[in-house]
Amino acid sequence: MSSVLYDVPGPKAILRNRLLGVLTIVVVVGILGFLVWRLAETGQFTAKKWSAFTYTNVWTSILDATLATLAAFGAAALGALLLGFVLAIGRLSDHRWVRWPFTAVIEVFRAIPVLVFMFLLYYGFPVIGIRMEPYWAVVIALVCYNGSVLAEVIRAGVESLPRGQAEAGYAIGLRKAGVMRLVLLPQAIRAMMPVIIAQLVVTLKDTALGFIITYPELLFYAKYIGAQPTVGSPIVPATIVVGAIYITLCLILSFVATVVEKRLRRSARGDVAEPVQPLQQGATDTSLIVAQRGGSAL
Amino acid sequence: MGVITDNLDIWSQALVGTLVLFFAGGALALVLGIIVGAMRVSPVPIARGVGTFYVSAIRNTPLTLVFFAFVFALPPLLGLRLTGDVSLTLGICALGIYTATYVAEAIRSGVNTVPVGQAEAARALGLSFGQVMSLVVLPQAFRSVIPPMMSVFIALLKNTTVAAGFSIVNLGSVRNYLSERGENAFVVILWVMVIFVALVLLLSWVQRTLENRWRVAR
Numbered sequence: 001m002s003s004v005l006y007d008v009p010g011p012k013a014i015l016r017n018r019l020l021g022v023l024t025i026v027v028v029v030g031i032l033g034f035l036v037w038r039l040a041e042t043g044q045f046t047a048k049k050w051s052a053f054t055y056t057n058v059w060t061s062i063l064d065a066t067l068a069t070l071a072a073f074g075a076a077a078l079g080a081l082l083l084g085f086v087l088a089i090g091r092l093s094d095h096r097w098v099r100w101p102f103t104a105v106i107e108v109f110r111a112i113p114v115l116v117f118m119f120l121l122y123y124g125f126p127v128i129g130i131r132m133e134p135y136w137a138v139v140i141a142l143v144c145y146n147g148s149v150l151a152e153v154i155r156a157g158v159e160s161l162p163r164g165q166a167e168a169g170y171a172i173g174l175r176k177a178g179v180m181r182l183v184l185l186p187q188a189i190r191a192m193m194p195v196i197i198a199q200l201v202v203t204l205k206d207t208a209l210g211f212i213i214t215y216p217e218l219l220f221y222a223k224y225i226g227a228q229p230t231v232g233s234p235i236v237p238a239t240i241v242v243g244a245i246y247i248t249l250c251l252i253l254s255f256v257a258t259v260v261e262k263r264l265r266r267s268a269r270g271d272v273a274e275p276v277q278p279l280q281q282g283a284t285d286t287s288l289i290v291a292q293r294g295g296s297a298l
Numbered sequence: 299m300g301v302i303t304d305n306l307d308i309w310s311q312a313l314v315g316t317l318v319l320f321f322a323g324g325a326l327a328l329v330l331g332i333i334v335g336a337m338r339v340s341p342v343p344i345a346r347g348v349g350t351f352y353v354s355a356i357r358n359t360p361l362t363l364v365f366f367a368f369v370f371a372l373p374p375l376l377g378l379r380l381t382g383d384v385s386l387t388l389g390i391c392a393l394g395i396y397t398a399t400y401v402a403e404a405i406r407s408g409v410n411t412v413p414v415g416q417a418e419a420a421r422a423l424g425l426s427f428g429q430v431m432s433l434v435v436l437p438q439a440f441r442s443v444i445p446p447m448m449s450v451f452i453a454l455l456k457n458t459t460v461a462a463g464f465s466i467v468n469l470g471s472v473r474n475y476l477s478e479r480g481e482n483a484f485v486v487i488l489w490v491m492v493i494f495v496a497l498v499l500l501l502s503w504v505q506r507t508l509e510n511r512w513r514v515a516r
Contacts, residue, residue, distance in 0.1 A: 004417045005409075005435065006341045006427040013341070021344035024337070028348055038375045111498040112491050113456035115463070115470055120491065123473055124484035201358070208360035212463030219366055226370070239371040243363055250358035 044236045052231035053241065065221040066245060072135060072207045072217065076142035077200050083147025088154035089180065102151075109148035115209050117141040122213045134215035138207060146203045153195050157188030193264060197257035201250055208246065218242045301476070301485050308475050313493075315468040318386070319393060319458040324451055326394025331401025338406050341427055349402065356399045361392075361460050368392040369464040382467075389466045393457060400450045408443035409435055441512045448505035452498055459494075469493060 009017055039045060052058050090102030109117075121137035132140075161184060169179035189196070211219035222242040226235030302309055337349035356364070368388040373380050412435050420434040462470030469490050476486045 004414050004421070005339060005430055007421060009341060017342045020340075020342045024342065024345045024348055035375075042375055042377070044375070108495060111456075111495045113459040113470070113494055115459045116487060116490050116494060119470070119473055120484070120487040123477075124487040127482055127484040205358075205360035208362035209460065209463075211362055211366075212460070219362060222366070223370070236371045236374060239367050243359070243367065246360055246363055247355070247358050250360075251354075254354075254358055 039236070042236075048232045049234045050237050052225055052228065052234050053237065058225065061221055061225075062218070062241070062245070065216060065218045065242075066249075068135075068215070069204075069207050069210075069217040069246075069249075072138045072142070072210060072215065073204045075139045076146065076203050076207065079139065079143035080146035080150055080199075080203060081196075083143055084150030084154055085185075087148055087151035088158070091151060091155050092158060092180075094176070106148040106151050109144045110152070112145070114141050114145045114206055115212060117144060118209060118213050134210060134213050137213055138210040138215050141209075142203055142206055145206075146199060149202075150196060150199055153192050153199065154185075154188055157192035157195075158184050160191065161187055190264060194257050194261035197253065197260060201253045201257065204250055204253055205246075218245060301481050301489060305476055305479065305481065308472060311467055312469045312472045312475075315386075315461075315466065316455075316458050316470075319390060319461055319466070319468055320451075320455050322390045323393030323397060323458070324454055326390060327397035327401050327450075327454065330394060330398035332405065334398060334402040335405030335409075336431075338402060339409055339431075353399045353402055356396060359396075361396050361457055362463070364396045365389065365392045365460055365464050369466075385464060385466050389461045389464060393454065393461075396457070397450060397454045400453070401447065404443055404446040404450055405439070407446065408439040411442045412438045444508050444512055445505060448501065448508065452501050452505075455497060455501060456494065 007013075043049065087102055087106055090098055091106060093099045093102070118137050118141040121132060121140055122134060125132065158180075165183055165187065166179050169183040174182065207217060208219055210217050211223070214220065219242060222235075222238040225231070226238040227233060334349045334352055337345040338353070340346060368391055369380075369385055372378070372388060373384065378384050416434055416438065417430055420430045425433065458468055459470030461468050462474075465471075472490055473483055473486050477483050
């Protein structure tokens with residue numbers, strides 16, 4: 001890999017880089033070694049601590065908890081996408097009396113921490129006579145927050161399109177709704193797909209907040225099994241197992257995002273109008289060449 | 299309004315708790331994030347690899363899981379007793395380590411916005427990597443880093459509420475204490491929301507002000 005930030009290293013620099021590399025390895029190995037030492041010292045590797053994970057019951061419960069996480073994520077993702085479209089279209093409206101309330105709703109939903117919103121739904125609403133399962137509190141809070149974030153993403157996508165796209169739509173006689181539905185939104189969604197999927201990863205991560213309002217998802221189960229004295233209170237092994245499941249789920253979704261992004265970049269030329277990129281004044285030939293190659297500069 | 303004026307002691311404790319989490323976590327995130335961001339653009343391949351691994355691993359971990367690992371799984375490992383101060387420190391570490399990845403990404407993309415010619419010109423003058431970064435690239439990157447960095451801190455402020463699930467006093471946990479005193483949970487949570495909207499508006503205002511002051515003049 002070459003970078004414009006530094007020259008091809010000479011003998012001195014190679015030596016120094018190697019030293020820094022060794023230093024990095026020493027620090028990382030030191031931290032990992034300390035953790036492993038503490039794990040071994042406190043007996044986390046003994047068979048008793050892991051005995052809980054030899055029972056089929058435990059694994060079926062873990063599967064149930066994973067499914068609970070995925071169920072909340074699925075409903076929240078679908079709802080957030082729908083709400084995102086509705087809010088984005090409202091926000092892009094030409095009428096001020098439509099645009100303002102939508103803008104206000106988006107801003108407020110984005111400013112409130114998701115967890116506090118879940119508290120409101122789960123602990124606050126029963127006071128005014130609305131009771132709901134933790135599942136619905138998790139889903140509704142996630143839908144409202146991620147929906148308003150997605151609305152901003154979609155709006156940014158629509159506004160980044162060249163003006164000529166909308167003008168061409170109007171020129172062939174489409175109405176506002178037609179221009180939005182047939183011309184602007186399809187392009188905006190394609191251009192914003194990686195960001196939209198990245199936001200879905202955030203949604204998946206935030207389902208873990210359900211743990212705090214007693215939604216029986218993965219972390220909730222880890223806490224439960226970690227407090228069972230009959231299997232040796234395996235809180236550390238439980239955290240490791242559940243953490244691995246969570247991270248794997250998120251990594252899969254992130255991987256999908258990168259694949260989509262790569263595909264889009266490859267097929268971008270034909271289908272999507274290039275977003276307006278303000279060319280930096282005073283950009284050098286090199287940066288133009290890099291920009292044309294489609295690679296990152298540094 | 300009575301909910302606040304009758305229980306000023308709890309509200310002020312909670313607000314202080316949130317601010318401590320925010321500032322201490324932010325400071326830790328800034329220090330760690332700058333180190334990791336530097337590692338990710340450095341000429342040392344191993345450092346780049348470690349930085350990339352750290353960022354992609356933590357970015358795919360829920361914050362609640364980071365808190366869980368720090369507050370529930372770490373004390374038995376280190377032989378700590380879970381007192382208020384210990385869980386506060388662990389909570390700050392969790393927030394800092396989680397937010398540091400976002401700080402690192404903001405810095406890295408800030409470095410990428412500086413036109414290539416700047417670094418090329420600096421190298422043509424014979425400056426070393428350290429000089430290129432400290433004299434030419436970073437002063438320019440700093441300006442374009444401000445807006446994304448403030449967004450990271452706004453997210454950090456909202457994330458401090460997660461500490462409420464791990465018995466660390468902050469605005470998110472006000473409801474617990476006030477429902478013991480028989481206050482209306484609905485009204486309490488609405489007030490917490492109002493405070494957060496106000497704090498976020500304040501931070502957005504700071505963001506706009508800084509952005510205008512240090513606007514990139516190109």
